[in-house]
Amino acid sequence: MLFVALIFLRVWWRRCSVIGGGPKNLPPGPPGWPIVGNLIQVILERRHFIYVVRDLRKKYGPIFTMQMGQRTLIIVTSPDLIHEALVQRGPEFASRPADSPIRLIFSVGKCAINSAEYGPLWRALRRNFVTELINPTRIKQCSWIRHWAMEYHMKRIYKEASEVGYVEVMSNCRLTICSVLICLCFGAKISEERIKRIESILKDVMLITLPKLPDFLPLLTPLFRGSVREAKELRKKQLECLVPLLRNRKAFLESGAKVNEEMVSPAGAAYIDSLFQLEAPGRGRLSEEELVTLVSEIINAGTDTSATALEWALFHLVTNQEIQEKLHKEIVETVGKNGVVTESEVEKMRYLGAIIKETFRRHPPSHFLLSHAAVKDTELGGYNIPADASVEFYTAWVTENPDMWKDPDEFRPERFMEGGDGEDVDWTGTKSVRMVPFGAGRRICPAWTLGTLHVNLLLAKMVQAFKWLPLPNSPPDPTETFAFTVVMKNPLKAVIFPRTN
Numbered sequence: 489m490l491f492v493a494l495i496f497l498r499v500w501w502r503r504c505s506v507i508g509g510g511p512k513n514l515p516p517g518p519p520g521w522p523i524v525g526n527l528i529q530v531i532l533e534r535r536h537f538i539y540v541v542r543d544l545r546k547k548y549g550p551i552f553t554m555q556m557g558q559r560t561l562i563i564v565t566s567p568d569l570i571h572e573a574l575v576q577r578g579p580e581f582a583s584r585p586a587d588s589p590i591r592l593i594f595s596v597g598k599c600a601i602n603s604a605e606y607g608p609l610w611r612a613l614r615r616n617f618v619t620e621l622i623n624p625t626r627i628k629q630c631s632w633i634r635h636w637a638m639e640y641h642m643k644r645i646y647k648e649a650s651e652v653g654y655v656e657v658m659s660n661c662r663l664t665i666c667s668v669l670i671c672l673c674f675g676a677k678i679s680e681e682r683i684k685r686i687e688s689i690l691k692d693v694m695l696i697t698l699p700k701l702p703d704f705l706p707l708l709t710p711l712f713r714g715s716v717r718e719a720k721e722l723r724k725k726q727l728e729c730l731v732p733l734l735r736n737r738k739a740f741l742e743s744g745a746k747v748n749e750e751m752v753s754p755a756g757a758a759y760i761d762s763l764f765q766l767e768a769p770g771r772g773r774l775s776e777e778e779l780v781t782l783v784s785e786i787i788n789a790g791t792d793t794s795a796t797a798l799e800w801a802l803f804h805l806v807t808n809q810e811i812q813e814k815l816h817k818e819i820v821e822t823v824g825k826n827g828v829v830t831e832s833e834v835e836k837m838r839y840l841g842a843i844i845k846e847t848f849r850r851h852p853p854s855h856f857l858l859s860h861a862a863v864k865d866t867e868l869g870g871y872n873i874p875a876d877a878s879v880e881f882y883t884a885w886v887t888e889n890p891d892m893w894k895d896p897d898e899f900r901p902e903r904f905m906e907g908g909d910g911e912d913v914d915w916t917g918t919k920s921v922r923m924v925p926f927g928a929g930r931r932i933c934p935a936w937t938l939g940t941l942h943v944n945l946l947l948a949k950m951v952q953a954f955k956w957l958p959l960p961n962s963p964p965d966p967t968e969t970f971a972f973t974v975v976m977k978n979p980l981k982a983v984i985f986p987r988t989n
């Protein structure tokens with residue numbers, strides 16, 4: 489009996505450990521363990537999931553499955569399959585998978601552009617965001633906000649350098665971009681202390697919503713009740729911090745909308761003004777909770793991504809003075825030594841554009857897109873893709889692939905100039921997928937023009953005003969770490985000198 493039991497156990501184990509293939513015809517994947525699939529193996533690796541996938545790609549190639557407890561992840565790494573799924577068959581892969589209980593607390597049941605399933609609610613929220621915040625007229629109308637925040641940024645970094653001898657790039661860029669986004673959302677200028685508080689709460693929200701064990705194995709949920717409690721407390725803090733801002737705005741609109749020192753945007757110019765009016769399908773007029781979720785996603789989505797790009801761009805300018813000088817020359821030739829770097833001027837700076845593109849190629853802020861899901865059971869690359877699987881597009885590989893890029897590890901902005909291997913690249917991925925830092929197709933980042941505008945402007949202003957050098961005896965370290973985006977493990981610190989010539 490023992491012998492029969494052992495044979496039975498072995499057959500059962502072998503059957504359960506095979507991932508992919510079989511009657512379900514899922515893409516192949518690393519063998520797992522019964523019930524937990526690959527979950528324990530990933531945990532035992534003790535490194536972030538993006539690095540585990542980077543290695544698995546070498547073995548399993550363009551499309552593979554990872555069984556993480558009860559959740560099936562389909563990882564897509566080939567540019568052709570990414571293009572097929574996101575662009576050619578965009579509507580089929582434009583949904584989002586189910587959210588964890590903690591994420592549902594913060595999204596008030598998926599009432600956010602990034603988490604809403606493909607359908608009328610997502611369409612209405614996204615359309616409203618694009619027409620109200622990202623249209624060229626609004627971007628122009630709000631240019632004073634960027635001007636104000638960036639002037640303040642320049643003074644702040646100069647002060648920091650005078651006091652401590654160097655500038656910490658990431659924290660300063662985050663603060664400035666966050667203040668621009670808060671002003672765009674609420675139409676209000678608020679104190680630095682308050683901005684820092686919002687920034688810190690939103691960072692905590694991002695961290696607490698990262699996947700946890702019960703998201704993969706719901707039977708463990710009772711053991712993690714403390715996390716749900718913690719999430720609810722954080723949500724309360726987030727509401728306490730942001731609800732007064734939206735109430736102030738409402739009171740301002742209802743009392744004649746007379747612009748003043750704090751309420752600086754006229755009626756209609758703040759994102760929240762449009763949300764007050766919105767009739768959201770299936771929800772009607774939005775509640776305060778839903779409004780907080782919608783503005784928080786904008787501040788979250790736009791802050792870390794852009795600040796990460798700036799930190800990596802400056803890392804390369806600090807470690808490669810030749811590139812920095814070439815950029816400075818272009819800025820001076822375009823606006824003069826002391827001229828004002830405006831939004832229309834940065835559009836003319838081709839080398840600046842090439843540096844930004846090379847930064848997004850070499851250091852895409854996120855190595856995966858947000859999780860996608862198929863709207864119904866379908867197939868991709870000859871395999872079945874169930875509607876309840878998370879489809880993860882590993883886009884970082886596309887820009888590391890030596891078949892697509894010459895010397896992909898090198899930082900060479902010139903590749904985006906005339907005659908370079910990236911000259912004609914379409915970074916929205918519409919024609920083909922060679923770099924897609926913003927995703928592609930239906931769910932492409934709706935604010936990629938605004939995000940790149942922030943990065944372009946800040947970088948041009950910082951290089952026009954200062955020469956950036958490494959800290960003596962402490963060269964910048966390019967080791968990466970995952971902190972929602974992929975940032976420098978040791979944040980960049982640089983010495984600055986005002987440019988006199």
Ligand code: HEM
Pocket residue numbers: 601602603614669785786787789790791793794797853854856857858859925926927928930931932933934935936938939940943
């Ligand atoms: C320049 C830096 C930025 C980068 C690299 C970036 C990147 C991305 C990526 C990769 C996605 C996911 C696309 C997908 O799932 O297929 C995304 C989505 C999104 N981004 Fe951005 N983003 C940036 C700036 C911004 C800014 C400034 C905002 C807002 C002001 C913003 C708002 C959003 C929103 C709302 C979504 C969800 C779109 C949807 O699900 O339909 N992003 N972004």
